[in-house]
Amino acid sequence: xxxxxxxxxxxxxxxxxxxxxxxxxxxxxxxxxxxxxxxxxxxxxxxxxxxxxxxxxxxxxxxxxxxxxxxxxxxxxxxxxxxxxxxxxxxxxxxxxxxxxxxxxxxxxxxxxxxxxxxxxxxxxxxxxxxxxxxxxxxxxxxxxxxxxxxxxxxxxxxxxxxxxxxxxxxxxxxxxxxxxxxxxxxxxxxxxxxxxxxxxxxxxxxxxxxxxxxxxxxxxxxxxxxxxxxxxx
Amino acid sequence: xxxxxxxxxxxxxxxxxxxxxxxxxxxxxxxxxxxxxxxxxxxxxxxxxxxxxxxxxxxxxxxxxxxxxxxxxxxxxxxxxxxxxxxxxxxxxxxxxxxxxxxxxxxxxxxxxxxxxxxxxxxxxxxxxxxxxxxxxxxxxxxxxxxxxxxxxxxxxxxxxxxxxxxxxxxxxxxxxxxxxxxxxxxxxxxxxxxxxxxxxxxxxxxxxxxxxxxxxxxxxxxxxxxxxxxxxx
Numbered sequence: 162x163x164x165x166x167x168x169x170x171x172x173x174x175x176x177x178x179x180x181x182x183x184x185x186x187x188x189x190x191x192x193x194x195x196x197x198x199x200x201x202x203x204x205x206x207x208x209x210x211x212x213x214x215x216x217x218x219x220x221x222x223x224x225x226x227x228x229x230x231x232x233x234x235x236x237x238x239x240x241x242x243x244x245x246x247x248x249x250x251x252x253x254x255x256x257x258x259x260x261x262x263x264x265x266x267x268x269x270x271x272x273x274x275x276x277x278x279x280x281x282x283x284x285x286x287x288x289x290x291x292x293x294x295x296x297x298x299x300x301x302x303x304x305x306x307x308x309x310x311x312x313x314x315x316x317x318x319x320x321x322x323x324x325x326x327x328x329x330x331x332x333x334x335x336x337x338x339x340x341x342x343x344x345x346x347x348x349x350x351x352x353x354x355x356x357x358x359x360x361x362x363x364x365x366x367x368x369x370x371x372x373x374x375x376x377x378x379x380x381x382x383x384x385x386x387x388x389x390x391x392x393x394x395x
Numbered sequence: 396x397x398x399x400x401x402x403x404x405x406x407x408x409x410x411x412x413x414x415x416x417x418x419x420x421x422x423x424x425x426x427x428x429x430x431x432x433x434x435x436x437x438x439x440x441x442x443x444x445x446x447x448x449x450x451x452x453x454x455x456x457x458x459x460x461x462x463x464x465x466x467x468x469x470x471x472x473x474x475x476x477x478x479x480x481x482x483x484x485x486x487x488x489x490x491x492x493x494x495x496x497x498x499x500x501x502x503x504x505x506x507x508x509x510x511x512x513x514x515x516x517x518x519x520x521x522x523x524x525x526x527x528x529x530x531x532x533x534x535x536x537x538x539x540x541x542x543x544x545x546x547x548x549x550x551x552x553x554x555x556x557x558x559x560x561x562x563x564x565x566x567x568x569x570x571x572x573x574x575x576x577x578x579x580x581x582x583x584x585x586x587x588x589x590x591x592x593x594x595x596x597x598x599x600x601x602x603x604x605x606x607x608x609x610x611x612x613x614x615x616x617x618x619x620x621x622x623x624x625x626x627x628x629x
Contacts, residue, residue: 225564227564280527280528280531282527288562288564289539289541289545289562289563290562290563290564290565292539293514293516293538293539293563294514296538296539297514297538303539304527304530304531305523305526305527305530305537305539305540306539306540307523310545310562311523311544311545328522328523328524328544329523329524329527330459330461330522330524331524
């Protein structure tokens with residue numbers, strides 16, 4: 162009996178690449194910069210895992226993703242030679258791009274349909290602050306927010322799943338991890354959670370090569386969130 | 396500029412006394428017990444502050460309120476001489492009374508109206524598990540859940556407020572603490588938050604003597620949540 166569905170968010174629920182590129186396009190245009198916004202989004206995202214790894218490894222205590230994103234932004238702007246174009250306040254404004262990412266077309270309706278059956282919550286590496294603003298921006302109908310800030314650990318650290326499960330006072334098999342990323346589901350399965358794969362073949366833009374198909378026998382494989390809601394209702 | 400309203404829940408948003416008494420009435424009737432359900436609710440609630448105080452004092456590490464409620468329930472049932480009437484599973488079922496408390500008549504509409512202006516979240520001593528189920532039961536339209544489980548501290552411990560503020564990445568004056576309890580507002584004010592008093596003169600049933608009126612010059616004093624929403628919109 163599944164009592165809660167917890168969701169990866171960046172890539173699975175929202176289109177981070179187009180959202181970040183749109184914010185960057187505006188920010189660069191205001192400065193008269195011709196930096197390619199999609200290449201910028203990809204470069205910023207490429208700093209994501211290494212930054213979290215410093216926390217996962219214990220080299221650094223837990224800090225919220227907002228701060229990591231901001232540090233990563235500074236690094237990417239410097240590498241592009243445009244760091245001086247932005248004041249600190251302007252860089253923080255650009256950092257808020259992660260709070261204004263468009264949901265995939267099926268996300269809101271699909272999550273709402275799943276919510277009629279069970280608890281729904283993000284289990285993202287985004288902070289409570291970030292997830293709260295992102296939910297208000299996109300109309301994501303969460304019951305609560307789980308993930309990194311509650312666990313003070315970054316996926317795929319087992320603690321990120323374990324503490325999210327514990328926060329709902331449920332047993333691992335009573336939760337379903339929903340993600341577009343096979344490695345996220347593999348880590349959730351190791352912790353005893355159910356797994357649902359919803360591929361997002363445009364997450365990384367044209368030419369995406371990873372996570373186009375399930376790499377294991379996940380409990381559910383659905384083309385989108387609305388279809389997943391129907392499978393869960395059966 | 397207020398960006399988020401955070402709410403005390405037990406007594407301020409929901410009527411814990413009638414909700415617990417209703418669950419107890421059913422549980423006692425099923426066992427043929429004639430224990431008064433309101434006296435039972437009051438006795439159970441009387442264990443609330445002493446149990447949290449063991450955590451606040453440091454005598455005990457943080458444990459979620461669900462567990463404290465369960466331990467308190469065992470104590471009260473034993474004192475009434477009816478502990479043997481309930482299996483452990485039945486006691487846990489009765490413990491879930493705290494997840495099925497009716498909102499005061501104005502709470503849902505008032506919180507929804509405030510939500511159109513700013514982030515809304517509980518800042519309760521209830522756990523994420525408890526607050527999530529209570530929100531689903533009563534239709535409370537929170538953006539996220541803050542409070543004890545996020546802070547791993549019980550109000551009025553300053554950390555409960557401070558860490559809830561930090562979780563939203565805001566400054567204390569950007570938050571408004573909404574409560575029916577003067578001591579909760581006093582602690583929030585000490586941490587720099589704005590304060591709103593919404594009296595709930597029936598929280599403790601007939602003959603309530605405490606928190607009938609504001610005891611300080613709180614930033615807002617409103618007769619109910621709908622009125623508070625209007626004041627905040629001005």
